[in-house]
Amino acid sequence: MAQQIDWSTLGFGYRKAPYNVRCTFQNGAWGELRVSESEEVTMHMAATVLHYGQAGFEGLKAFRGKDGKIRVFRMDENAKRMQNTCRTILMQPLPDGLFEEAIKKVVKLNEDLVPPYETGCSMYIRPVLFGTGPQVGVNPADQYEFIVFVMPVGPYFKDGFKATPCCIMRGYDRAAPLGTGRVKVGGNYAASLASGVLAHQKGYSAVIYLDARSKKFIDECGPANFFGIKGDRYVTPESESILPSITNMSIQQVAKDLGLKIEIRPMPVEELAYLDEAAMCGTAAVIAPINRIDDLDDNKVYTILPDHKPGPVCTKLYETLRGIQYGDIEDTHNWVTVIE
Numbered sequence: 001m002a003q004q005i006d007w008s009t010l011g012f013g014y015r016k017a018p019y020n021v022r023c024t025f026q027n028g029a030w031g032e033l034r035v036s037e038s039e040e041v042t043m044h045m046a047a048t049v050l051h052y053g054q055a056g057f058e059g060l061k062a063f064r065g066k067d068g069k070i071r072v073f074r075m076d077e078n079a080k081r082m083q084n085t086c087r088t089i090l091m092q093p094l095p096d097g098l099f100e101e102a103i104k105k106v107v108k109l110n111e112d113l114v115p116p117y118e119t120g121c122s123m124y125i126r127p128v129l130f131g132t133g134p135q136v137g138v139n140p141a142d143q144y145e146f147i148v149f150v151m152p153v154g155p156y157f158k159d160g161f162k163a164t165p166c167c168i169m170r171g172y173d174r175a176a177p178l179g180t181g182r183v184k185v186g187g188n189y190a191a192s193l194a195s196g197v198l199a200h201q202k203g204y205s206a207v208i209y210l211d212a213r214s215k216k217f218i219d220e221c222g223p224a225n226f227f228g229i230k231g232d233r234y235v236t237p238e239s240e241s242i243l244p245s246i247t248n249m250s251i252q253q254v255a256k257d258l259g260l261k262i263e264i265r266p267m268p269v270e271e272l273a274y275l276d277e278a279a280m281c282g283t284a285a286v287i288a289p290i291n292r293i294d295d296l297d298d299n300k301v302y303t304i305l306p307d308h309k310p311g312p313v314c315t316k317l318y319e320t321l322r323g324i325q326y327g328d329i330e331d332t333h334n335w336v337t338v339i340e
């Protein structure tokens, strides 16, 4: 199967893999992890996922190194975040260790689809957990399904590490301050679709959302966190409605290791005018530098990189983190799990 894939044109999209793994919660308990070859899910038409949005997911990657070994990046953090998602929207959390067991199993079963090192591609891993039990009143389900499926994906930067523009659109919020922005529930993504599509149509890579309460501070950036570099400082927003990014957490550690000072605090929009570098960060791209931010409703333009070239700090952070993920740089923080 892997032999039929043209790695040079591979993008980020669904592709069938031979196996996925599944686990069902019913009659008050999680069952055994099962291997499935089906892409389908059959469920009750009154399942809570369909009406009341009881659904959460994760996204992480496996990388093949020069040594041929397969490494999964920080899956323990994705496991914790999924538990937090479950608790927040009253879905049944997974038993300890089940998330990690499922990831190892599904990657191993589909190991032929982990792309070769030289391609710059990786395997994307998508765990999803949702309510399948029927309810018509607004109540949590009594039955849940956990599925992990995988697919090979192309490198985010096909033509090399590049900077792109983003925009601020004040007519849209992604999440409410005391809502579900801090967890990875499906509804947050439904809420971001209209503004995201509009931004793409206008030629921007992503929307930078402001805090919904005051519209004065930066929250996050489409499906990614935001950070800026000013001198020797790495600044990233503190907010009650952003998803804690595992990539951001990792970059902060790498930045600290490189001698930068880390500031996690509310970031006023006006601060954009003073940044040396700015970027989005997340599993998909690791770091996607931003060259310009247009505040469309305020008619302001923040030029971050006048020559459009990624800055030196973002470039160093990007290369270091990718180096750790692919096994080229020593994993001193024990972030990777080698799949045996």
Ligand SMILES: Cc1ncc(COP(=O)(O)O)c(C=O)c1O
Residues within 6 Å of the ligand: 059, 220, 222, 223, 224, 225, 243, 244, 245, 246, 247, 248, 281, 282, 283, 284
């Ligand atoms: C809203 C949002 N913010 C940030 C991120 C980045 O998180 P991570 O670095 O864990 O991929 C993601 C992607 O998962 C996301 O969907």
